[in-house]
Amino acid sequence: MADAATYTDKGKPFERDMTYIPDRLRAGDEPADPLEGAYGADPDAPSWPVEPGRYRLVAAKACPWANRAIIVRNLLGLEDVISLGMPGPTHDARSWTFDLDPGGVDPVLGIERLQEAYFNRVPDYPRGITVPAIVEVETVKVVTNDFPWITHDFFFEWREHHRADAPDLWPADSREEMEAVMKRVFTEVNNGVYRCGFAGSQEAYDAAYERLFAALDWLEKRLTDRRYLMGEAITEADVRLFTTLARFDAVYHGHFKCNRNKLIEMPALWGYARDLFQTPGFGETIDFEQIKAHYYRVHTDVNPTGIVPQGPDESGWTTPHGRG
Incomplete structure (x- = not known):
């Protein structure tokens, strides 16, 4: 956007x-x-x-x-x-x-x-x-x-x-639950990081911060005993969550002040994010240099100097995730 x-x-x-x-x-x-x-x-x-x-x-x-x-x-x-x-x-x-x-x-x-x-x-x-x-x-x-x-x-x-082995991203047997999960992911996480970063007051930021991390805690718990959001297969819900997680430590933690903790400090979410990153179709779409350039240079109200940070270390994304 x-x-x-x-x-x-x-x-x-x-x-x-x-x-x-x-x-x-x-x-x-x-x-x-x-x-x-x-x-x-x-x-x-x-x-x-x-x-x-x-x-x-x-x-x-x-x-x-x-x-x-x-x-x-x-x-x-x-x-x-x-x-x-x-x-x-x-x-x-x-x-x-x-x-x-x-x-x-x-x-x-x-x-x-x-x-x-x-x-x-x-x-x-x-x-x-x-x-x-x-x-x-x-x-x-x-x-x-x-x-x-x-x-x-x-x-x-x-x-x-579709190719013959394309995943069923919208499984009929869990569709209604998946819609509810995606709605919460969108309102509280995908949009939640922006609610923190673009808050117009301390009060608005504080409320946004609490909402975001309540949702991340819920996701951490949900992903502790299941490989993906809806169970053992990748769905659209995972795609929607992944793109925010991939940007969390590189951008949202510092730039948007979502800094209670980093993604790498949440074991289930970090393992889950690495699992998806290493799945064909996901990781090759992530360009951390482009991501950082966009947020830190375009959002001049948030980062008026335009300085783009060198970190964080990206090597962890290719380490074993242990969720197979």
Whole structure:
């Protein structure tokens, strides 16, 4: 997400703007997801057809919300049907830019700024230019930036294009419990670290801090006697938690003042995070240098000097996790 646009007014708690372009990519012949209506999807949102090669996922490695989409694309084997464009880790108030590509231009979309794809769809688009975003290649128009539903639809709507051994990221027998777990992970952990980092007052920060670590303690306990959040198999819930855990010690502990303890000091969570990091599809999407550059350079209100720390030591991520 374009976090520079989400700072909180002084004295107020942080609130994330969750208004996105609601369009969906739908296969048409897939049965409707029975739980969609309960979890925020707009049933009347415009639909775009599932069509290999038609869309490009634009997702910066630096961003945890975009990182989810990259991981799910990898796990499901969608690399050959949905291309991937990756902006650099830093951006200004206008937009993410493709400064990692030759000439600073995305080689497929032919644009320098993701903002161009938004403006092609909605001239003078008034909200933040966020990642992940699905862009139609031919028109270079953004289709949707509704990040929770992008990964949902990768699973449910693109099944015909999954690889044969793709994991069942949304198991039917535990779906309702998983939705509840993901809701708590989002509100208290994924968003909780931002609630700490962008708190507009001491009171707001203190409350956010207590909420975050209460949730991390709950997760530590939950993961003490199970390998993954829902049991013995990886699900979407694990993807959503992992991207925050991967950034915790490098960014959130210091930059966002989430400093009761580090991830490496929570045995179950640290083992769990290493287990996922070492699973194909996860660890290769993590670039700690890009992550640190994004947070420490873009969030100038939090870190006005722009200095990027050298640590922490990353070697622990590849040590045995003991959770097999």
